[in-house]
Amino acid sequence: MPDFAEPLERLIQEFKRLPGVGQKSAQRMAFHLLRAHREDAARLAQAILDVKDKLSICAICNNISDGEICNYCRDPHRDRSVICVVEEPHNILPIETTRSFDGLYHVLHGSISPLRGIGPDQLKIKSLLERLDSGEVREIILATNPTVEGEATAAYLSRLLKPLGLKVTRIAMGIPVGSDLEFADEVTMSKSLENRREM
Numbered sequence: 529m530p531d532f533a534e535p536l537e538r539l540i541q542e543f544k545r546l547p548g549v550g551q552k553s554a555q556r557m558a559f560h561l562l563r564a565h566r567e568d569a570a571r572l573a574q575a576i577l578d579v580k581d582k583l584s585i586c587a588i589c590n591n592i593s594d595g596e597i598c599n600y601c602r603d604p605h606r607d608r609s610v611i612c613v614v615e616e617p618h619n620i621l622p623i624e625t626t627r628s629f630d631g632l633y634h635v636l637h638g639s640i641s642p643l644r645g646i647g648p649d650q651l652k653i654k655s656l657l658e659r660l661d662s663g664e665v666r667e668i669i670l671a672t673n674p675t676v677e678g679e680a681t682a683a684y685l686s687r688l689l690k691p692l693g694l695k696v697t698r699i700a701m702g703i704p705v706g707s708d709l710e711f712a713d714e715v716t717m718s719k720s721l722e723n724r725r726e727m
Contacts (some may be wrong), residue, residue: 536562588659590635590652592617600633607631612669613656615639615678619709623671626718628698631669636657639677640684648684656685660692667695669724674705686727697724 532540536558543554548559561569583590586598593599600606610631614620615638622726636651659665668689672678680702689696700723703712712720 551665577672589622589633590617590637591633593602605630608664609666610669611656611659611665611667612671614671614709615681619673620669622709622712622714622717623721625714626721629719629721631667636672636681639672639675639681641677641680651681653685653688657688660689660694667697669721670696670698670727671709671721673708674701675708676705682727690727698727699724714726 531537539558539561540551540554543549543557544551546554549557561572568650583592583594584596586593586601587596588601589598591598595613607630610629611634612629612631613634613636614623614625615636617635620633623633634652634656636653636656638646638651640646640648640651661713668685670682670685672681672685686698699720701720703709703716703720709717
């Protein structure tokens with residue numbers, strides 16, 4: 529028998545499915561919504577639906593976008609000769625907060641992981657190669673996470689891209705190995721970009 533009325537119990541269970549949310553946090557959020565005005569709950573529900581209905585993937589870089597092309601790719605002031613390759617869309621934010629990178633991005637949507645059955649063909653590598661056809665790109669910065677999978681992905685991309693005559697660099701290891709870019713502070717992320725090395 530559930531501890532709470534069925535709708536409340538269902539809401540708690542849905543919150544628990546979110547990453548990093550346990551039983552107590554889920555209960556706090558559910559009771560907060562229970563006490564909130566109906567309009568507040570409706571705004572939250574609409575925001576969740578809008579994320580699912582109004583966002584898509586940028587046709588150029590694979591970042592999350594509310595249009596066909598994301599804000600970074602649309603920005604005429606960004607340096608189109610440098611592309612920073614990241615694993616996931618949320619990896620862009622730590623780089624942007626440094627305010628020291630003004631190039632473009634390319635999101636792979638994952639990393640090579642044979643144990644999970646993810647190979648290069650499952651990543652957005654083909655679209656990266658297509659972007660290089662313009663001849664405008666001079667440098668690729670590999671900013672994959674400093675994990676075993678991220679390092680394998682960076683090594684694979686380096687071997688693939690270097691024969692094309694591009695400068696291929698890797699962010700410096702100022703970020704702790706085994707961590708994710710989203711947890712890096714601005715100074716560490718800035719130093720990692722500044723001290724990147726050629727692969």
